[in-house]
Amino acid sequence: MDLKSLIRDIPDFPKPGILFRDITSLLRNPEGLRYTIDTLTQKCKDAGLAPDYVVGMESRGFIFGSPLAYQLGAGFIPVRKPGKLPGAVHTIEYDLEYGTDRLEIHQDAFDPGSRVLIVDDLIATGGTAGATAQLIQQTGSELVGFGFIIELKDLGGRQKLPDVPILTLVEY
Numbered sequence: 001m002d003l004k005s006l007i008r009d010i011p012d013f014p015k016p017g018i019l020f021r022d023i024t025s026l027l028r029n030p031e032g033l034r035y036t037i038d039t040l041t042q043k044c045k046d047a048g049l050a051p052d053y054v055v056g057m058e059s060r061g062f063i064f065g066s067p068l069a070y071q072l073g074a075g076f077i078p079v080r081k082p083g084k085l086p087g088a089v090h091t092i093e094y095d096l097e098y099g100t101d102r103l104e105i106h107q108d109a110f111d112p113g114s115r116v117l118i119v120d121d122l123i124a125t126g127g128t129a130g131a132t133a134q135l136i137q138q139t140g141s142e143l144v145g146f147g148f149i150i151e152l153k154d155l156g157g158r159q160k161l162p163d164v165p166i167l168t169l170v171e172y
C-alpha cells in the first residue's frame with residue numbers, strides 16, 4: 001500500500017516554513033489505518049523486540065501506540081504533557097521543530113526489568129523521542145526500540161536517539 005498517498009502535506013503549518021505531514025487523512029482511511037498498525041506490528045515481531053510495554057507520546061503517539069500494544073500483547077503507557085498525570089512523575093524538557101515543551105511519565109509506570117518500545121506518529125528533530133528515551137532511563141527500565149510511522153530524514157532525528165532498533169514505515 002502507498003501510505004504516502006494517504007498522508008496530506010500542509011505548507012506553513014503551524015508556522016511559516018514548516019511542511020506539516022498530516023496523518024488525519026491516513027487515520028480516516030480504514031484500509032490505510034489497518035495496514036499501518038499491522039505493518040508496524042509485523043516489523044516489531046520480525047525485529048524480535050518483544051516489549052512488555054509500548055510507550056506513546058501525547059497526543060499522536062497515543063493513536064498508534066495503543067493498538068500496537070494490543071497487537072503485541074503488551075501494556076500501553078502514556079507519556080503526557082505537563083500536569084496531566086495524577087501520580088508521582090519524572091519530568092523532562094525538550095526541543096521541538098517548532099518550540100519547546102515538557103513531557104512526564106508516572107514513576108511507577110513499569111514493572112522492574114521491563115522491556116519498553118517507544119512509538120510515535122513521526123520523528124522530526126528527534127527532540128520528543130530522545131526526551132522520552134531519557135524519561136524511560138530515569139525509570140530504570142530497558143528501552144528495546146522505537147517505532148515511527150513517518151521519519152523526516154533531513155532533520156537528523158536519529159542522531160538524538162540511543163543505539164537500539166528504529167522501525168519506520170514512511171520516509172521523507
Ligand SMILES: O=P(O)(O)OC[C@H]1O[C@H](OP(=O)(O)OP(=O)(O)O)[C@H](O)[C@@H]1O
Pocket residue numbers: 057058059060061095096097120121122123124125126127128129157
Ligand atoms: O522529532 P520532533 O521534532 O520532536 O517532532 C515530532 C513530534 O512532534 C509532534 O508532536 P507535537 O509535539 O506537535 O504534539 P501532538 O502530538 O499533540 O500534535 C509529533 O507527533 C511528534 O511527537
Ligand SMILES: Nc1ncnc2[nH]cnc12
Pocket residue numbers: 018019020021022097122124152
Ligand atoms: N513537519 C511535521 N509534520 C507533522 N508533525 C510534525 N511534528 C514535528 N514536525 C512535524
